Structure formats: C-alpha cells, structure tokens
Amino acid sequence: MSFSTLADFYDSINGSAYEPYADFLEKSFKLSTIPVKEVLDLGCGTGGICAILADRGFDMVGVDISTDMLMVARERNLGKNTLLLCQDMCEFELYGTVQAVYSSFDCLNYITENKGLKQVFVLVRNYLESGGVFVFDINTEFRYTQILDGKSFVYETDDNLAVWRSAFDKEEKLCEFEIDNFTKLSGNKYIRESETQIQRLYTHQEIMDFAEGFDLVEQSGGKGFDGCDEAEKTYYVFRKR
CATH class of the missing domain: 2.20.25.110 (S-adenosyl-L-methionine-dependent methyltransferases)
Structure with missing residues (x-):
C-alpha cells in the first residue's frame, strides 16, 4: 500500500485535523515519565503533524513507505528539525532512541497481519526509551x-x-x-x-497481546479528529516499562 494516487488528496482529507491531533499528542506526551524531546511519527504521510510538532520545539523523525507522500513532507518540513525516512513501518531503523512514538489516522490498520503489527510493537520498544510513550489510534468494528x-x-x-x-x-x-x-x-x-x-480490524485483546513490555496508561473512544463519530476510533497511550 503506497498511497501513490492520493498524495495530493491526503491534506484535503486530514489537514483540518493536524492541529487538534498535535494538541492531543502533546497532552499524551505528558504521560511519559521522562522529558520528551525526540519524537517518531510512524506513517507520517505528508508530514503535517511532524511540521507542527517541529515548530513546537520537538526533534522529529518521520517514517513513511510512500515516496509521493514524502516528497510533500520534505517540502513542508524544509528548514525544520525533521528527519524523514522512506521505510516500511514493520522494518524501520533509527539512528538512536526517542522518547515518544505516535501513529495517526488509523495508519496501523494498514498492517494486515498479526505478525506485522507485533513486529511494529517490538521495534517501537527497541527504539523507545523506558518511560516513553507510544500513542496511536485504530478503527473500530x-x-x-x-x-x-x-x-x-x-x-x-x-x-x-x-x-x-x-x-x-x-x-x-x-x-x-x-x-x-x-x-x-x-x-x-x-x-x-x-x-x-x-x-x-484489530481487537482490543490483540492490541494488548502485542504490547509486551508496555503498560496501558490511557484508552479512549473519543470523537475522531477527522470528524469520525465517537464509536469509530479507539485511542491508545502505552508507556514503556
């Protein structure tokens, strides 16, 4: 899945949600037991949230498999403290650790096999410092x-x-x-x-089974930032032990 035909549409679909989603992420970062400075965006798309958080003082790393999306993201993040990497979420590699990881707009639902999502949790755990948080949303049944x-x-x-x-x-x-x-x-x-x-579709139990080495510190079914009804999304905040 590359989103190759939708790079131009991505912002028109999700753009109005970037600022409120960034607000939600900043609030979630406060659930970390360590100061958050370096942040990883898994499935960064066109880099809208990356750019906002970079402007707010975070050192950003954005990972996405779509070169079309990353072309837009690079232009948007010019002059900002953002590193963009063209990598598969299930196989990403970083140069060092981060204190927070997030994946927005049901990006993790695009991983269609249990072993793939489990591997994402393994990699996040490897690169996330103890006490740091992993924040994401998934679509509900x-x-x-x-x-x-x-x-x-x-x-x-x-x-x-x-x-x-x-x-x-x-x-x-x-x-x-x-x-x-x-x-x-x-x-x-x-x-x-x-x-x-x-x-x-992933169940809550499947998510919990994948989250070895993490503690669930917050879960909500609030209204989606992209206009979804309250029952359409589940938001998770996990903290690494």
Whole structure:
C-alpha cells in the first residue's frame, strides 16, 4: 500500500485535523515519565503533524513507505528539525532512541497481519526509551461495519477527484478500498489512476497481546479528529516499562 494516487488528496482529507491531533499528542506526551524531546511519527504521510510538532520545539523523525507522500513532507518540513525516512513501518531503523512514538489516522490498520503489527510493537520498544510513550489510534468494528462497508466516498479539489469504494469482510476482518483518482490536465481531459488499499480490524485483546513490555496508561473512544463519530476510533497511550 503506497498511497501513490492520493498524495495530493491526503491534506484535503486530514489537514483540518493536524492541529487538534498535535494538541492531543502533546497532552499524551505528558504521560511519559521522562522529558520528551525526540519524537517518531510512524506513517507520517505528508508530514503535517511532524511540521507542527517541529515548530513546537520537538526533534522529529518521520517514517513513511510512500515516496509521493514524502516528497510533500520534505517540502513542508524544509528548514525544520525533521528527519524523514522512506521505510516500511514493520522494518524501520533509527539512528538512536526517542522518547515518544505516535501513529495517526488509523495508519496501523494498514498492517494486515498479526505478525506485522507485533513486529511494529517490538521495534517501537527497541527504539523507545523506558518511560516513553507510544500513542496511536485504530478503527473500530463499528466503523468498518456501519460506516465503511458497502459505501462510496468522493473527495474533490480544484484539480483532482477521488472516488473510494469500500467493502468489509467480517470473517477475514479486512476492509478493501478501491480508489480511483482523476487528475485534471486541461479542458475536459483527466488522467485516471487506480489502486487498492486494505485495512485490518484489530481487537482490543490483540492490541494488548502485542504490547509486551508496555503498560496501558490511557484508552479512549473519543470523537475522531477527522470528524469520525465517537464509536469509530479507539485511542491508545502505552508507556514503556
């Protein structure tokens, strides 16, 4: 999953949530038992939250597998204390440790196998200092079955149009998104690009099983920063022992 056709749309979908999500993260960082200065963003996308936190004085590292997303992120983070790395979340490597890690906008749901998400927790534990926090959100079963399954969504900007069609397989716990992106060239001419993305539903017990070496210090089902209903997202804050 590369988000290659959606780099231009990512900010129009999530952009209004960057500031409030950064506020939530700063509040969550206070649950760390150590001062937080170096922060890792797993699945940083176009680097919107990275840029905000860098402006607030944090030393940022952003990891994303999409070169298209990182091109936007690099431009946005020019002159800021942000290091951007093109890496798979399940295999990332850092130059040193950090005091906080976060993954926003249900990014972890794009890891579709238990062993993959378990490996993310292992890597986070390796690079996170004791007392530091791991903050993330995941989509709930309600979101997949009641909001996304069988639905279509349209996102439009001046020069682009994206159409999402989603279907959730309850037995496999997988949600498939078929995405068509239309980019305007001139007049009535458009380029069409298509891709398929898949998300996996994870239960609370699965998350707890993966979190070896961590303590759960906060869990909430608050309203999503991207406009989701209260039942659509679960937010976790884990602290490394």
